[in-house]
Amino acid sequence: MTSSSTPVSPSVSVREVGLRDGLQSIARTVPTATKLDWLRAAHAAGLREIEVGSFVPARLLPQLADTAELVAAARALPGLTTSVLVPNLKGAQAALDSGADLMLLPLSASHAHSLANLRKTPDEVVAEIARIRAARDAAGSRCKLEVGMSTAFGCTLQGEVAESEVLRLLQAVLDAGADVVGLADTVGYANPLQVQRLFERARAVAGDRLGCAHFHDTRGLGLANAYAAWQTGVRQFDGCVGGIGGCPHAPGASGNVATEDLAWLFASMGVATGLDFNALIALRARIGQWLEGEALHGAIWRAGLPKNLKEAA
Amino acid sequence: MTSSSTPVSPSVSVREVGLRDGLQSIARTVPTATKLDWLRAAHAAGLREIEVGSFVPARLLPQLADTAELVAAARALPGLTTSVLVPNLKGAQAALDSGADLMLLPLSASHAHSLANLRKTPDEVVAEIARIRAARDAAGSRCKLEVGMSTAFGCTLQGEVAESEVLRLLQAVLDAGADVVGLADTVGYANPLQVQRLFERARAVAGDRLGCAHFHDTRGLGLANAYAAWQTGVRQFDGCVGGIGGCPHAPGASGNVATEDLAWLFASMGVATGLDFNALIALRARIGQWLEGEALHGAIWRAGLPKNLKEAA
Structure with missing residues (x-):
């Protein structure tokens, strides 16, 4: 008997971020009705946390301008944690108003990346986190405040990112009042050994406030990195059905780790995810139609499940 | 500083098997002159073990009928271990005659797979290994005898393969006189946890006679599995430049782990391989021309090396 037949550990949860990280890198605007189909199909496939959009000014990301509408629809889905990305206090205010369960x-x-993307230094963002936390508490909201530490494993602009700086910022973010903080390989630079080391060091700082691992599969190491993070005790991962979310400036490069590939990785190891593999593959096909002309990525959809797991399913 | 700048461990060697495992699954016959270019380019890219073909009857695999010629050319390349696959004693005799350094x-x-592929039970193959070992010793040859345990992680025909059976056969193969034995995920069923467990158990049986890890990337876990094997102490890996070697019966499914992806995995972790990344990518492009119409696979070729490693290279 291989491991595939015996659960070996507590379950893993995958947060679907295609409607945000996927769509923000695609110029076209997907109609809200289509996004609602997408959202409901993702929920029906077993996803229990979905990042439905981002509260950024519509002139910057018009394709995410319907985020409030998506939050409202997501809140009606049973057992779903509705997440949104917020770039600043103003976005956080919109998230609190929307009734989202979690703001990231x-x-x-x-x-370099922080200045280029947010026009703020990392420490200015830490100060903003404290303001967001205060606003959340003042509103009496139970909306969770998560910080995603992007470019934690390297940066296209500055190259290496010092681990000591990642850990310093991690502590500062926790001190500023974030409920949970995750680490993101925004540009696909991470390697498994680095993932193992940094998540171990991050856990020593953050304890059980260390949250999600967010990997891009830009250079093919997405699943190896997910495995390395899992080995250190990480139990939450971001993914996009169809592996969308690639950088528009690097055509052909893969995007986020595909949700269905994460589902396969963990299923193959006997780790429960609650995900319905066939429903994910069916959703992938629909996303391919909705985003006709965009490249989808991922691996497992080509060959399908192996014989032993197919029979078990 | 991330790990990418500091070597962390002894080096890893990659055996290039494209000329054998890659070409045997492709119906066309690549001209010998092209194969010689391929061989020399692989050697120039730093590969120091290359499986150049297979001593099987030409009526079964006409595309590998020039194996003796390739062995002769490979033997002239400095520092190269010239490997060939042999299916049985007759093939081994041809390998010994050819002057190859290693027969696999x-x-x-x-x-089920053994009967379908070799028309022998695994134990009949063990008996053949003993005959091959005796023939090798009788010839006074120093040709190394390696056994590759295929379908060690699962099988398209019978589904699961019992680990106890893999370990029993491993011991039997060593007792029969194999110098070294490796484990192969012939059909892309393996998962990292299974890889870790089986290689650890195999090492307990075989010690330093445990050799190469051979992974297919059929379902996207090739590099995660390579990382898991590396964690257990495996330091030799099979790969094919361009990720060729997919099963002809599963169009679109990836083949062997791409050599250039293995090069990137280990380089990213600061583990030396002696491989010239740019030369591998250039060879990949030539293979794409030589095999026009065949799908190549792999990941790193699309995005290229990240900024920090590119500057270091």
Whole structure:
């Protein structure tokens, strides 16, 4: 008997971020009705946390302008944690107003990336986190405040990002009042050994406030990195059905780790995810139609499940 | 500083098997002159073990009928270990005659696969190994005898393959006189946890006679599995430049782990391989021309090396 037949560990949860990280890198605007189909199909496939959009000014990301509408629809789905990305206090205010369950604020550990993307230094973002936390508490909201530490494993602009700086910012983010903080390989630079080391060090700082691992499969190491993070005790991962979310400036490069590939990785190891593999593959096909002309990525959809798991399913 | 700048461990070697495992699954016959270019380019890219073909009857695999010629050319390349696959004693005799440095005999741990592919039970193959060992010793040859345990992680025909059977056969193969034995995920069923467990158990049986890890990337876990094997102490990996070697019966499914992806995995972790990344990518492009119409696979070729490693290279 191989491991595939015996559960070996607590379950893993995958947060679907295609409607945000996927769509923000695609110029076209997907109609809200289509996004609602997408959202409901993702929920029906077993996803229990979905990042439905981003509260950024519509002139910057018109394709995410319907985020409030998506939050409202997501809140009606049973057992679903509705997440949104917020770039700043103003976005956080919109998230609190929307009734989202979780707001995710990105903080770039790379100073160069932070300045280029958010026009703020990382420490200015830390100060904003404190303001968001205060606003959340003042509103009496139970909306969770998560910080995603982007470019934690390297940066296209500045190259290497010092681990000491990542850990310093991690502590600062926790001190500023984030409920949970995750680490993101925004540009596909991470390697498994680095993932193992940084998540171990991050856990020593953050304890059980260390949250999600967010990997891009830009250079093919997405699943190896997910495995390495899992080995250190990470139990939550971001993914996009169809592996969308690639950088528009690097055509052909893969995007986020595909949700269905994460589902396969963990299923193959006997780790429960609650995900319905066939429903994910069916959703992938629909996304391919909705985003006709965009490249989808991922691996497992080509060959399908192996014989032993197919029979078990 | 991330790990990418500091070597962390002894080096890893990659055996290039494209000229054998890659070409045997492609119906067309590549001209010998092209294969010689391929061989020399692989050697120039730093590969120091290359499986150049297979001593099987030409009526079965006409595309590998020039194996003796390739062995002769490979032997002239400095520092190169010239490997060939042999299916049986007759093939081994041809390998000994050719002057190859290493002959690799596949033994399928799956009884169903063994019967279908070799028309022998695994234990009949063990008996053949003993005959090959005796012939090698009688010839006074120093040709190394390696056994590749295929379908060690699962089988398209019988599904699961019992680990106890893999370990029993491993011991039997060593007792029969194999110098070294490796484990192969012939059909892309393996998962990293299974890889870790089986290689650890195999090492307990075989010690330093445990050799190469051979992974297919059929379902996207090739590099995660390579990382898991590396964690257990495996330091030799099979790969094909361009990720060729997919099963002809599963169009679109990836083949062997791409050599250039292995090069990137280990380089990213600061583990030396001696491989010239740019030369591998250039060879990949030539293979694409030589095999026009065939699908190549792999990941790193699309995005290229990240900024920090590119500057270091």
